Amino acid sequence: MNTLLSIEGLTLARGGFVLGPVSLALGPGERLVLLGPSGGGKTTLLRCLCGLAAPDEGRIRLQGRDVSDLPPERRDVGYVPQAATLFPHLDVAGNVAFGLRSIGLPAGERAARVAGVLELLGIAPLARRRTAGLSGGEAKRVALARSLVLRPSLLLLDEPLAGLDGRARDSMAEALREAWESTRTATIHVTHDREEAWLLAGRCAVMDGGRLMQDGPIEEVFRRPANRFVAEFLGGGNVLGTEGNLVYVRPEDLVPAAPGEEAHYAGTLTAVTDRGAFAELRVRLPDGTVLLARVPPAAIRGLAHGSPLPLHRRAPPHPLGDVRTFSPFWPSPGSPAVEKGD
Amino acid sequence: MTGRGGGRTVASLTGALLAAHVAAHIVLSASGGTEPFGLLPLLLLAANAVVFLLLLTGRGEPLLGGAVMFLVAAHAFVGDLVAPDALTSGAILLVNVLVVYVGTKVARHLPFRFLAAFVASYFVLYATFVLLLDNAEALFLLFLLLLCAAARSFRLLAYFWALVLAFTFFQPFAFETLLVSWFALSAVFGARGAARAGLAKVFLGAGLALLTLVFFPVVVSVLGENLLNVGNVLKDARVRAALALTFETAAISTGVLLAVTVPLAYGISRLRFPGRTVLLSVIDLPVVIPQSVAGIALISVLGRNQYLGEFVHGLIGVPVDNTRLGIVVAQVLVSLPFLAKAAIAAFDAVPAELEAVARTLRTSAFGAFRRVTLPLASRGILLGAVLAFARAAGEFGAIVILAPTPVTAPVEAYTRFLSAGAAETAPLVVTLLLFSFVMFFLLQTAIRLLPAGAAGEGDAR
Structure with a gap:
């Protein structure tokens, strides 16, 4: 089975915090939930993947290409930060079209792509709205559409359901699922909420203190935690x-x-x-x-x-195993849940 | 909540007043104090009897009725003593009846503080125009009428007192005072904020009062000037040339500053580097140093026979001192902080995360700057540019040392003042004041009206 993304021995030290070494692999179209307490290095890992943070060591390969030293705009990785951070001077359609303008898509094609992705996420009526008046759920959808419209080969979502009330959360999770089913974009969701992990995806990696603790199908991780922390x-x-x-x-x-x-x-x-x-x-x-x-x-x-x-x-x-001894390298999706030891 | 007992008390009170009136009438007539059956005392007596009957049948307001009867009685017997003539006495009576009427209305329908303010105002007016000033009874009555009109709102009361004070104590500049104080009052009373913003309003009022002192000379000189003179000044070729030169050099200076400070400000805003704090202080330096010092520093480096000055002269064929180049150099130096500080603040206000997100949307670093950061910072930068332009156009100290010719408007005003004196320069001063103010105001307003992100993107509309 081929691999879309492989992370090998990625480390990054900032102040007292050390991320990694992290090794991880993701297949095409696969969905992974990165679960862990706040401050565990999840967001830092995402920012390394999309190029907004530079790791000290380790390689990141995407579709067989080493992207470790490429700037964000040349990585083909979509990133939706936790706060939606929409461009306040543009309306919804302007936000979504932002990246398409950068790659020089002709206006007609651009409008069609924007309309398509707005339709997919159920926010077509908002196209001409100012971003200031959007609800939390709407803003998150616009941010998602803005990344999705570029058809990235990997999509990174940082806490996509955080800060939404119950109903908005369920409908956002549903929108994420539908978007994934129609685009089959490989996706990494970051969350600190274990219930969200169930809403989002089938594969789950648990992270704490900058290191991966366990990685496997979500039922497996919950049923058979690898160590005391995960349990x-x-x-x-x-x-x-x-x-x-x-x-x-x-x-x-x-x-x-x-x-x-x-x-x-x-x-x-x-x-x-x-x-x-x-x-x-x-x-x-x-x-x-x-x-x-x-x-x-x-x-x-x-x-x-x-x-x-x-x-x-x-x-x-x-x-349970020892917290220290777990050092996963996930060669391909679909393998048994937990691999222990080196 | 006046029960029947309370009504009876008031009725017997008015009865007592009426009886006292009649008794005083008889006593005074018998002792020869007044004409026994004069028309006026009898009319008053009859009117009082009518008021008494009205009150007994419960149709009038007891308090008001009682007070009116008391007033009428008092005026009938002592009015002649305080007023110079019967006409004035009658006028005072009528106005006082009005005051009593308004007072009872205020007491019945508004919180107590309105009544307190009304009564206090009445006595302050009385003290001012009857006791303090001579022959001002007519003014007293006039102001009482206005007071009655203003009694139902503190806002009107404040305008009223501004009017009274302006015309009583600031006589030569009454209109100017009135204009400035009414502007301040309408700002304070028009202010809207959170539900309990009382302290902020008090601070605003106090600040405006202090500010008024600063702006008073400006308002006085502008209002005191004949518009015809301003027109004549504008016909003067020298003035027109000076204005045109000022406008031109300030525009060039602002352009130069925009080109230099916008990239610099972006770097300073986005980066932390050794010496950053020092750099920020250096940028502020032109505000701190006296302009004459700046001018002397400039001419001692860029002047004729100075190494750098000769170098520039040789390089571009134009000397720095006494040329437009010198004017621009001086203007750029003194107005640099205004634009640089505004631009740094404007860039600081654009979250770096927006740029980061733009980068993940296949946008280069420069693309993110041009399409996200710059539009969002543009309003702050343009406001800074207007300030810098105004500062450049108004610069005098450094220019008069480095490049007194060609003559800019501030230098022209100064030379006129030296040769002809303040009175002769006044029309020019007013012209420059109006010119600066109107231009500054218009530019600022125009920029504030811009949408937050200046222009959106092409097909976003």
Whole structure:
């Protein structure tokens, strides 16, 4: 399988922060969610890819071409920053046509391309609007259209759903999916929100402290985190055992033990939170560890704070690796989820 | 909330007033103080009786009625003593009845502070025009009428007091004072801001009052000048030549400055480099140094028989001193900070992220500058250019040392002042004032009316 983008040993040090070394590969038309806490180097990585930041070391290859030293305008990489940063002196159509003017497309063709992409993202009625009056979701769509209209071979989206309210967020996610389905542009989404990761794509790379922690299909990353950081960031806790011998118990795998069922853990119920679609139980074990269980809302009926609660584990615990030893190189999409060790 | 008890109290109060009126009438007539059955006292008595009946039947306002009866009674018996004649006395009575009427309206319909301001105004007017000034009763009455008209709004009251003060205490410049103070008042009262912007308005008012002192001479000299004289000045060939030269050299200077400072300002705005702070201070230097010093510094480097001056002379065949070139050099130096600072601020206000995004849209660095940064900074830069142009056109100190000829307008005004004195130069001064102000105002307005990003892009419309 061919590779569209490959990043090899990319590092960048700025002040106290060190990005990388990061190695990563992306296939044509693939979608990757880059997930991690704020300040983890996600945006810096994107800016290295689009040429707005210069890495200290490492190579970036795009379609077999080494683009590491090319300026942004010669990379064929679209970048949509977190704040939409539309050009305030141009209207929506002017913003979207900006790059097309730069590559010297004739006016007629330019107008057709702009109309096409506005239509695709459902913002055609906004074409003549000033950017100042746009809502957050509209502005993000215009910014996306402005990059997409150039048909880049790689599209970088920094927090495309951040700062939008629930409905705008869902419809923006839908727009992103539709845009991807009709253009099949390879895309990297950056987000710090694990729920957004589910909304966006199938492959997920987790990043923290400037380094990749895990990379694989999203179900795999959530179900079988590679190390303690990923388990705690995605699962919300439930890391048991001692250093070097850690295991992860998915909150979804824990249920109050029914009579006759094996009680793997016995502790005291300290908190019950109904989150609508599911409920969360916190159970303090005798050694002080607090376990999190995600159960159907119906399962919390009759449970009282402070009462003893035995928990049944429906799947075996997942062993965790060491944070330091994970150094992924992802040669091609579709390979098994987690590769450990060098 | 006047209950029946309150109404009865007021009715008996007016009854007492009426009884006192009648009693005083009888006593004064018996003692020969007034004519016993004179027409006026009897009429007044009858009027008071009518007012009393109206109040008893509950048709009038008790307070107003009582006060009017009191006024009428008081005037009937003491009016002759304070007023020089019966006509004045009657006028005072009528105006005072009006004052009482307006006062009760203000008391009933507006917050207490309006009544306080109204009453205070009344007594200040009384103190000023009756006690302080002689023979000013007529003015007192006239101003009372205006006060009554203005009582329902603090804004009108403020205009009223500006009028009174201007015509009482700033007599030779009454109209000028009135113009300036009404302008300041309309700015303050017209000011709109957040819901509780009271402090800002007070500061605005205080600032305008201080500013007024600065602008007073300008307003006085402009309003005091005959427009015909201004027309005559403009017919003078010397003046016209000086104006044309000033305009021409200032335009060239501004062009030179734009070419030099816009790239420089962009670099300073986008980069951090050693010596940046020093450079910013150096740019400000022409504002700080006296213009005469700047002129002497220039001529000691660029003048005749100076190395650099001779070098330039040899290079382009034109000497620097006493030529247009010298004028432009002096103008460029003194107006540099105005454009440079404005351009730096304008570039600072354009987020670098916009340029970065433009770069990812297949746009070169220069393309991003030309199509994003420059349009967004253009308004700030043009405003700076207008300021620099005005500064260049107004430069005197450095020019009079480096290049007193050919003669620019400021130099012309100065030589006229030296040879003919202030009075003879006044028309020219006013002409220059008006010329500068109108041009400056028009240019600034024109630039402010530009859309934020100057022109958009070709097919965006």
